[in-house]
Amino acid sequence: MGELVWYFPDSIEELKEIVQEEGVVVHGGGTGLLRGDIRRYKGLVDLGKLGFSYIKNDGEFVEIGATSTYNDLVSFFKEKNTKSILYKSLLESATTPLRNRITIGGSVAYFPPWSDIAGPLLALSSEVYLTGSREGWFKLTDYVQSKELKKGTAILKIRYEKEKDSGYSHHFRAVRNRVDHPAFTITLLMEVSDNREIQAATFYVVGSKDRFKKLTVLESQVIGKRVDDIHVESLSLDNVEFYGKVQFSPEYQRTLFEVEVKRGIYKILEMVK
Amino acid sequence: MKGIFKINGKELEISFEAHKVLLDVLRENGFTEVKEGCREGECGACVVLLDGKPVNSCQVLAASAMGHEITTVKGIGTLHNPHPIEEAFVEAGAVQCGFCTPGMVIATYALLKENKDPSDEDIKRALDGNLCRCTGYVKIKKAVKLAAKKVSENE
Amino acid sequence: MRDISKPVRRFDASEKIAGVARFVDDHYEEGMLYGKIVRSERVRAKIKAIKIPELPEGYHVISAKDIPGKNRIKMIFDDWPFLAEDVVNYFGEPILLVVGPEREKVYEISESIEIEYEDIPAILSVEEALLNKKPPIYGENNLFADYFFEKGDVENAFSEADEVIEEEFKTGFQEHIYLEPQGMIAKYNNGRIEVFGSMQCPFYVKNALIEEFDTKPDKIRVVQTTTGGGFGGKEEYPSQIAGIAALGAYKTGKTVKLVYDRAEDVEFTTKRHPSHIRIKGAVKNGKVIGIEVEIILNAGSYAGLSSVVLQRGMFAATGAYSIPNVRVIGKAVATNIVPMGAFRGFGAPQSIFAIETFMNHVAKRLGRDPVEFKLSHRYRKGDTTATGGLLRNEVRLPEIVNRVLSMSDYYSKKKEKKEGKKLYGIGFSMFLHGCGFTGNGEEILKSIARLKKRKDNKVEILISNVDMGQGPQTTLRKVVAEVLGIPYEDVIYENPDTDRVPDSGPTVASRTAMIVGGLLYRAAKELKEKWVDGEEIVVEKQYRHPEYIKWDQEKFKGDAYPEYSWGANVIEVEVDPITYEIDVKKAYAVFDLGTPLDRKIIEGQIHGGMLQGIGYATLEVMEQKDGRFMQRTITDYIVPTALDAPLFETDLVSQPYEHGPFGAKCAGELTFVGAAPAVCAAVEDALQIDLYEIPIRPEKLLTIMEKKNESEV
Structure with a gap:
């Protein structure tokens, strides 16, 4: 060589x-x-x-x-x-x-x-x-x-x-401390019209078992709806699985994902209000 | 392969193996003030300025640094002529074992060039890539604040 | 007379800040060889065959067969080899050393060596070791140490009790992560072996090499190079690296540099002993009148210093509390992993975590305020310790505790929980640390410190203790200068060289300031009397315990330590109510470490020790699976960064010790010991639960809280 x-x-x-x-x-x-x-x-x-x-x-x-x-x-x-x-x-x-x-x-x-x-x-x-x-x-x-x-x-x-970057957005990193490599990330983008209707929603998780996944189940529950009509707690989630990583177990990543994706959507809705 | 490296204002022609990282090329050519702490880009002991920006020299392929300005802690201050940042670190009691110190000085130097009056949060972020196991960071953060004062006074 | 505590400019700071201070890897010699250790790829196995490829000119492979003397690293027991010979007992155990002129070629060769193994059933847990169904690693039953001591009548206390409360606690591995990885440079010059490197104990290394090479003391020289942090990780472990490097130098006649890279250091060097501690307390009339503590330490595959770690852990079992009836049982158990070793606190952190958390739980159970409950048991002057030693000095705990409570505004914060998105918690701990070598250690060491006054009237400190960041090259200079009334700059204190310094003992056990500093203080006093300008005068002092110290090493009875330092911590946390991530927001501490020899240096020790303790309780997770650590780099094993560090507020209460220089007691480890239990108490407060294990991981909290919520439904 x-x-x-x-x-x-x-x-x-x-x-x-x-x-x-x-x-x-x-x-x-x-x-x-x-x-x-x-x-x-x-x-x-x-x-x-x-x-x-x-x-x-x-x-x-x-x-x-x-x-x-x-x-x-x-x-x-x-x-x-x-x-x-x-x-x-x-x-x-x-x-x-x-x-x-x-x-x-x-x-x-x-x-x-x-x-x-x-x-x-x-x-x-x-x-x-x-x-x-x-x-x-x-x-x-x-x-x-x-x-x-x-x-x-x-x-x-x-x-x-x-x-595409002119709407509302939120990014979450699943980390043990701020400088850690994320076990996974969640990216949420939403476009809201003047009459508070969600025109577009693009949600991604990166770091799942399939490397990355577009959260179409979640997206479909918010697109076309009015911001004030969305009840975050009752949204159904896409089925996302994780491999065990040095940062967290698969179960904990799943919990973190479920909690933080909803928190992120909630945060965005708050931004609109 | 051979290349010209501009280190602390001087041009040096250095022979090195093509796959080497900047950390090794520096240390093997006398710049032992740049420390190897982890080789993963996690500890910051190897941080130098590349065109004025702090980088982990263990994560920079040496060949890609040829022709760029490299600054080590010796390019900032010397034993008999320390930089105000270095004076601040000593006065604040921020030096214990000393291994993280050169990297901390570089990170501080880069911060103060951009931000003359950094907040506590600015300081923490600027030092986020420099680990210290001895000080708990308290006196290091104090040193950066003191350094900001000294640097402003100097100007 | 100057105030000894007044901070001065550190003597080593200028060189360190300018980048000219030379750590071991900064030393270079033309013709030097680089070394790389070939390590076991099995957890436990017989070595059947070793296949070494043809070596290019100048490259050598060195094995245990090349050791002229004993292939045993001089520790307390005779079980730990420099290089494995017939059998390996942990994944990564050193088997061979490859040396040669080019680092990368050496690496290549080390990777190409083939070793054939025959697996032996490995013992992967303390439980497995105690079951003793597989061939034992050590002795007949895998016990490096099996100790026991008693005070009073514990059985009677249990029978008299209103209530007997029993709990079990666990603590995990912890890795030192000194910023400078371990390393040694060895030379073989004129029939002498010379070793230079990162270390805390030059004479430990020298004594190990004397036995390895079956030679006389004057044939071995050990010199400490500027050391980038130690925390105990460079106490006994360097003897192995030095021994292996020295063997390389001996065989080749050339200088050999053996420096670990970080991944090697994280995975294969000594760590803090994980513990399993069971506490059973007898409560009568609102007081713990009897206590039984059983401590089981996972010691790894070789004994190392585990017997002494266990002793210190056992002597700290009742923490800062005066309990009349005590039984402490301890075992240091062999398992097939890296040998565990010294780490700041040395057994005490495990015990203090257990006793503090236990007392917290008992207080809550009895409906009492934990602070008041703990204070009601606190030691007083004149009390006897768990080993029946006498506390001869004032115990300023009430003052220390009051000060930390008022600094932190503890009671109002505990009552009026801060409102917010996160759950707020505040926790308290109270603790002690025994100063100096545990038990009969100091008597065995018989440390000697020497002062040499030169003709130019400068005075040189000649001791074997090192500065690894904790500041003795400044504080001990101050001690000598103050006594002699000379400028600090006129005192010399270089990195110790065993050719030039007497053995003043290792830089461990928080003894450097109190014990060795005490010797220097007395030597300086004598030198002052004898002082003649322009003449060379040498004064030596040897350590003896004050005559009132009585200690029975067999029965563990009497004064385990000549003196104690004390402390109290309060820590505030915020916990995410759903994901249970922990954010340590603020840390308050008050310590009595006697007279501080330099306030700034002491503050540095407090901040650093506490943050390391906070890491021990939260971020620093090291898990073992099938005999290997799962966290093998500092990407995986994380330590607190500037972003993780809380705000600190600290203060001192100083109860001087008459035999410490200017009244100084011990500091280095005390500052570590109380943080983890305070973090635990704070998280317990935030979530209103009881915890029994550190590190506290969000996923564990999730499981605990899920169970709790289920049971409440």
């Missing part, structure tokens, strides 16, 4: 070629690749020179460059929109020095069950821009579930429709 080879492409064309080689993986600056021996790869492609550390907010979409870090997003939204679900979910995620390294692109490519950004990006119906063996915008949900889309591609940017 020879020494690991680093590539620092300064053009997308260069990146496209390198990323399709066997055994080569993209490094945005994040920490995911460091789990396990990095020498299992033949080559690493550093995206640093390509200028994808931006966040754009003008126009229909919010567009985030793949090498933006969690703290980049937190700083951006601190100024522009503290109601953003991305601000709420990332503000408390991990620790300060880790937030300065974890990248959005890396989080999407790796998509670990403890990720704080997974739920929000899913709930926002995000899209990822790939280059390499595939080119163009792809649904995030498709990307994370497809081996084929991951082979020979690099994520350049992620986007979601701005209006």
